[in-house]
Amino acid sequence: MNISERFNRIKSIEQMYEAAKAALAHYLKDCRDNPTLLIGASFTTREVRECIYDLEDAFLIRIFAEFEATLRDYWKRGCRRKSQPWAKILIDSIAARCFARESDLAYVHEVREYRNSLLHEGNLPRRITVQQARSCLCVFLSHLPRDW
Amino acid sequence: MNETIDWDKRKQTWCGLVAELMREIKTWAGEEGWLVQERQKQITEEHLGTYSVPELTIKTPGGYVVAEPVGRNIVGADGRIDIVSFPSLNRILLVRAHDQWHLKTESRVVWPKSWSRDAFVELTNNLASIT
Numbered sequence: 001m002n003i004s005e006r007f008n009r010i011k012s013i014e015q016m017y018e019a020a021k022a023a024l025a026h027y028l029k030d031c032r033d034n035p036t037l038l039i040g041a042s043f044t045t046r047e048v049r050e051c052i053y054d055l056e057d058a059f060l061i062r063i064f065a066e067f068e069a070t071l072r073d074y075w076k077r078g079c080r081r082k083s084q085p086w087a088k089i090l091i092d093s094i095a096a097r098c099f100a101r102e103s104d105l106a107y108v109h110e111v112r113e114y115r116n117s118l119l120h121e122g123n124l125p126r127r128i129t130v131q132q133a134r135s136c137l138c139v140f141l142s143h144l145p146r147d148w
Numbered sequence: 149m150n151e152t153i154d155w156d157k158r159k160q161t162w163c164g165l166v167a168e169l170m171r172e173i174k175t176w177a178g179e180e181g182w183l184v185q186e187r188q189k190q191i192t193e194e195h196l197g198t199y200s201v202p203e204l205t206i207k208t209p210g211g212y213v214v215a216e217p218v219g220r221n222i223v224g225a226d227g228r229i230d231i232v233s234f235p236s237l238n239r240i241l242l243v244r245a246h247d248q249w250h251l252k253t254e255s256r257v258v259w260p261k262s263w264s265r266d267a268f269v270e271l272t273n274n275l276a277s278i279t
Contacts, residue, residue: 078255095223097256099243102221103194145254146237 002147006070007138010063014134017059024052057118059130064115067137070144078148087112091140098143107136155195162220162227165244166201169229173204173215176265177272183207193221210276211235215242233275240271 028048031037038044071090075081085093091112095105114128170186177184189203204215211233218228227244240259241252251259251267261267 092223098254099218099222099225099228099241099252101193101219101228102223103219105223106194148255 001073003141003144004146006066006141010066010134010138010141013059013063013066014130017055017130020059021052021055024048024055028052056130060111060128060133061115061118063130063133063137064111067141070141074144074148078145094144095140098145100140100143104136104140104143108140111136153195158220159196159199162196163199163201165227166217166229169242169249170202170204170215173206173268176268177204177206179265180208180269182272189217191217191219193219196220206272208272208276210273211278213272213276231271231275233278236275236278238275238278240275 028045031045031048068087068090071094072084074094075083075085075090079094079097088109091105091108094100095108111128111133114133174184174186183206185205185207186202187205188200190198190200192198201217203217206213206215214230214232214234216230216232218230220227222228222243225243225245229242230239231242232239239254241254242263243250243252249263251261251263251271253259259267259271261270
């Protein structure tokens, strides 16, 4: 798989997020217009509304997983390394290997730290959108070779 | 630690190096009879702000090659310029380290020749011929 296919996969996750958000928004509107839709359901419109809010974080975790999988594939096949470093070390090592911009590296670490906060229920420093995450993760990936 | 770095001076030095390198490339490309188009590229970097440096598009008989400055603040280097072929998007990295330009492939393999007119002509011909 080359880098443009990886970009497409990350982009498609962002598109799935947009589709899911639109579908949920429509469903929420339908439920408000016709409350009988929720008869027998184990949730209310409140859960649907919260689901829209949480959806972005769930897809951000997914986008980061795809990004990390790309880096690990490059590490293993492109760099021929057998080690399985932690994400932070992996990102730093690849940034040095590919002569990435320092600012691009810093943005990736912001996303990683935010992802960690979401997963481990720590303090959320600030909200990062799926679009922002996709943008800075793809900019970082642009420093990788086209193929490996 | 940031207080000890003179970011303005760093930016001026970098812009001067890029301008000098681009002048060199323009001269060499001209000697080969290749058409060169120059435009200003805006780069924004932390501490350095937004600045403009020249970017060159070189038309060789085999195809187009672009000498594109990437930035000064690079992990493990003191600046980077990419030499990219179109439409294949293959590239060679021109990395600034220890006050010299170093040529590296994307796989970080060092180009067999050091940065010189010969190396430039050879790699440009190679890149441009890849479709």
